[in-house]
Amino acid sequence: MNTGCDPGPVIVVVGAGLAGLHTVVALRGQGYRGPVTLLGAEGLAPYDRPPLTKELLRGDTDDTTLEADWAALDVDRRLATRALAVEPGVVQTDDGPIGFDSLVLATGAQPRRLPGAAMTLRTLDDAHRLRAVLRPGARLVVVGAGWIGAEVSTAALAAGARVTVLEGAAVPHAGALPAEIGARMTAWWSDVDLRFGAMVDRAEAAAVHLVGGDVVEGDVVLVGIGVHPVAVPGVELTATGAVAVDPGLRSSVPGVLAVGDCAAWESRRWGVRLNVEHWDNALHAPAVAAANALGGDETWDPVPYFWSEQWGRMVQYTGHHPAGERIVWREDGERWAAFWLAGDRLAAALTVDRPRDLLQARRLIERGTTVADDLLADPSVAVKSAAL
DSSP: OOOTTOOOOOEEEEOOSHHHHHHHHHHHHTTOOSOEEEEESSSSOOBOSGGGGTHHHHTSOSOOBOOOOHHHHTOEEEETOOEEEEETTEEEEBTEEEEOSEEEEOOOEEEOOOSSSOBOOOSHHHHHHHHHHOOTTOEEEEEOOSHHHHHHHHHHHHTTOEEEEEESSSSTTTTTSOHHHHHHHGGGGTTSEEEETOOEEEEOSSEEEETTSOEEEOSEEEEOSOEEEOOOTTSOBOTTSOEEEOTTOBOSSTTEEEOGGGEEEEETTTTEEEOOOSHHHHHHHHHHHHHHHTTOOOOOOOOOEEEEEETTEEEEEEEOGGGOSEEEEEOBTBSOEEEEEETTEEEEEEEESOHHHHHHHHHHHHHTOBBOHHHHHOTTSOGGGGBO
16 A cells, blocks of 8 residues: 555546445555546436435425535545446546546446337436426336335325326236245335236336326326446446446456446355345445555455335345245235245345344344344244354
């Protein structure tokens, strides 16, 4: 690490969101005092995205800008600057080439779209435009009964809007969770017009055209069918378009790392490559990327975690359920949990209004602790007490 008068390596961070900001914070926190350039495609300071579908859409806040002491961070911020390509030692931008010794890609993800002119929700501007039309009696049509669909529908109903949700699968959250989990959540959607098996041909600003010719009209149409990584040409990508990185978050190009939604890392814990598009990953992975950008050799292999506030419930998830072989249910009325087990060890957990269970399950997964099925199933027993 540089000291004294040595300015140290030139480091460029591409992406001015949560992961990009925390990469800069981690670099400074780890003692690096050399030059840092932060590029952001949007012309805004870094802001938090989870509140866009929650507090901001409900009207509880207007701004989700992340706090940062920019004077202390001493960063060359270049907002409204887009990275176009990565080459060894140079990142090409729409404002010209920028040289680097280390580059961290934190370019995030963008919404998947359908043919047509319907809205998506990813940016601060998107959230403000959507909130402006969520009024009593307004008709909102949402394509997709996933996390975005649930959270936006919850806020829209609270604003007095009428909501229709179109889902191609037979249960909510079909793209993220097994069908038996989504089936248990279906009743939560009782206050919206939820239509399964709805295959969309195109989604326009005020109407969704279904395969077969039916049309569902609304005052506004929102497409919420997931996201895909934003990648910069020049580095190796996975089949899904994420930057392929090793356990140290290093890409195929020397000196180039990637973090957050745009990165898919080799997980030694699970034996697969993971691309986790959630806040917790974007918050914590930058510390590893920063250390390795400075010549370290740290690894990133967390137990994934995310949460969703929907229909008056707190839904939390941890782990990697595809590694599980069976589910153990913990029943306690409206407060329930599902645990995926591989042999006698936890692979994943999903909890509904049981945050303590989730926290304890995550620790058991991290430690690889063996557990007893009957104790996991008993809601009167602490999850940690299921350890053998």
